[in-house]
Amino acid sequence: xxxxxxxxxxxxxxxxxxxxxxxxxxxxxxxxxxxxxxxxxxxxxxxxxxxxxxxxxxxxxxxxxxxxxxxxxxxxxxxxxxxxxxxxxxxxxxxxxxxxxxxxxxxxxx
Amino acid sequence: xxxxxxxxxxxxxxxxxxxxxxxxxxxxxxxxxxxxxxxxxxxxxxxxxxxxxxxxxxxxxxxxxxxxxxxxxxxxxxxxxxxxxxxxxxxxxxxxxxxxxxxxxxxxxxxxxxxxxxxxxxxxxxxxxxxxxxxxxxxxxxxxxxxxxxxxxxxxxxxxxxxxxxxxxxxxxxxxxxxxxxxxxxxxxxxxxxxxxxxxxxxxxxxxxxxxxxxxxxxxxxxxxxxxxxxxxxxxxxxxxxxxxxxxxxxxxxxxxxxxxxxxxxxxxxxxxxxxxxxxxxxxxxxxxxxxxxxxxxxxxxxxxxxxxxxxxxxxxxxxxxxxxxxxxxxxx
Numbered sequence: 001x002x003x004x005x006x007x008x009x010x011x012x013x014x015x016x017x018x019x020x021x022x023x024x025x026x027x028x029x030x031x032x033x034x035x036x037x038x039x040x041x042x043x044x045x046x047x048x049x050x051x052x053x054x055x056x057x058x059x060x061x062x063x064x065x066x067x068x069x070x071x072x073x074x075x076x077x078x079x080x081x082x083x084x085x086x087x088x089x090x091x092x093x094x095x096x097x098x099x100x101x102x103x104x105x106x107x108x109x110x
Numbered sequence: 111x112x113x114x115x116x117x118x119x120x121x122x123x124x125x126x127x128x129x130x131x132x133x134x135x136x137x138x139x140x141x142x143x144x145x146x147x148x149x150x151x152x153x154x155x156x157x158x159x160x161x162x163x164x165x166x167x168x169x170x171x172x173x174x175x176x177x178x179x180x181x182x183x184x185x186x187x188x189x190x191x192x193x194x195x196x197x198x199x200x201x202x203x204x205x206x207x208x209x210x211x212x213x214x215x216x217x218x219x220x221x222x223x224x225x226x227x228x229x230x231x232x233x234x235x236x237x238x239x240x241x242x243x244x245x246x247x248x249x250x251x252x253x254x255x256x257x258x259x260x261x262x263x264x265x266x267x268x269x270x271x272x273x274x275x276x277x278x279x280x281x282x283x284x285x286x287x288x289x290x291x292x293x294x295x296x297x298x299x300x301x302x303x304x305x306x307x308x309x310x311x312x313x314x315x316x317x318x319x320x321x322x323x324x325x326x327x328x329x330x331x332x333x334x335x336x337x338x339x340x341x342x343x344x345x346x347x348x349x350x351x352x353x354x355x356x357x358x359x360x361x362x363x364x365x366x367x368x369x370x371x372x373x374x375x376x377x378x379x380x381x382x383x384x385x386x387x388x389x390x391x392x393x394x395x396x397x398x399x400x401x402x403x404x405x406x407x408x409x410x411x412x413x414x415x416x417x418x419x420x421x422x423x424x425x426x427x428x429x430x431x432x433x434x435x436x437x438x439x440x441x442x443x
Binding site for chain 1: 180181
């Protein structure tokens with residue numbers, strides 16, 4: 001099996017998890033860099049080219065709120081879940097758990 | 111250049127490619143991210159980053175154009191939802207453009223003595239094809255950006271055509287059309303029919319003796335040219351309806367029968383295929399050469415009649431033979 005093929009499929013598999021991971025982490029306030037580090041520390045690496053547009057998209061969808069604040073003499077944009085985002089995160093979590101159960105069932109038969 | 115200057119240049123390059131309303135926010139966020147990463151790296155190394163190290167760090171972020179593009183609402187000129195329709199539309203439109211250009215070329219070649227010539231026709235074909243490609247692409251790019259009201263799923267299984275057993279591939283028909291068009295233009299062009307050719311008779315004199323095309327050859331060109339036009343029209347129909355293979359067989363049977371009959375009438379006629387146009391040459395050898403040429407043409411016409419009759423029978427059989435079973439993909443009940 002080629003490395004490239006595995007890498008492509010691996011990225012597709014991980015891509016589906018990112019939104020839930022981001023929403024779950026933003027139950028507490030983060031700015032982009034710390035969010036990326038927190039995800040990487042948990043084994044879910046995401047590059048800034050993916051993360052920042054994703055955060056912007058989630059905010060435009062009303063799932064996040066953000067504000068600029070100065071910290072350590074630099075302006076940073078802090079994100080956290082909006083009320084709609086909290087509801088969405090719960091729903092996605094339930095869906096994730098359903099998928100896990102289905103997948104476990106399929107894998108145990110295989 | 112300093113490391114700070116390099117970062118500023120990078121951020122400015124990203125900014126230039128962003129919509130105005132996003133520039134401050136996106137670049138501000140990116141600047142903070144870059145600085146945070148630099149600080150982390152310097153803390154780990156225990157020293158400031160060198161210019162080359164910072165260069166590699168910025169390269170890892172990606173080309174400024176690509177970075178900016180990720181903030182655009184549309185990542186595709188024509189997205190995956192509309193792309194299949196775009197490709198299909200392109201095929202139809204380009205097919206029509208090519209067909210119209212070829213028809214215009216043949217009409218020009220047949221009707222006008224001062225025709226535009228193959229080079230100009232070729233250039234016109236390319237320019238109209240590219241223009242058509244551009245228009246179709248622009249239309250679909252606009253559809254992609256329009257509010258999503260287009261009903262792509264508005265299709266009905268009841269309206270789908272039946273499985274096309276025996277359908278003639280469009281590419282084959284298109285190639286057939288192309289070559290028959292060329293043949294029709296060449297055969298029906300008056301300049302070809304009126305051409306004299308010189309035959310050198312190797313006698314002691316070695317003087318070129320011109321022969322002239324007789325009415326018989328002109329008629330041959332006309333008949334075959336008309337048959338070619340008929341096949342061109344048939345091919346146009348088949349491009350639109352590739353499953354009409356029975357019509358194709360009938361049409362080809364009729365065309366071949368017509369050609370056989372026309373050739374037979376020519377063979378019975380007294381019109382010569384080749385005549386001598388040399389004056390003052392009473393040589394028996396020249397007369398024999400002309401007679402030989404005429405005999406060769408006559409035999410060729412007879413052979414052509416036989417081939418045409420054989421083709422008529424073949425296509426007639428194709429027209430009447432039982433239809434192939436249409437393919438089914440479902441299990442028998």
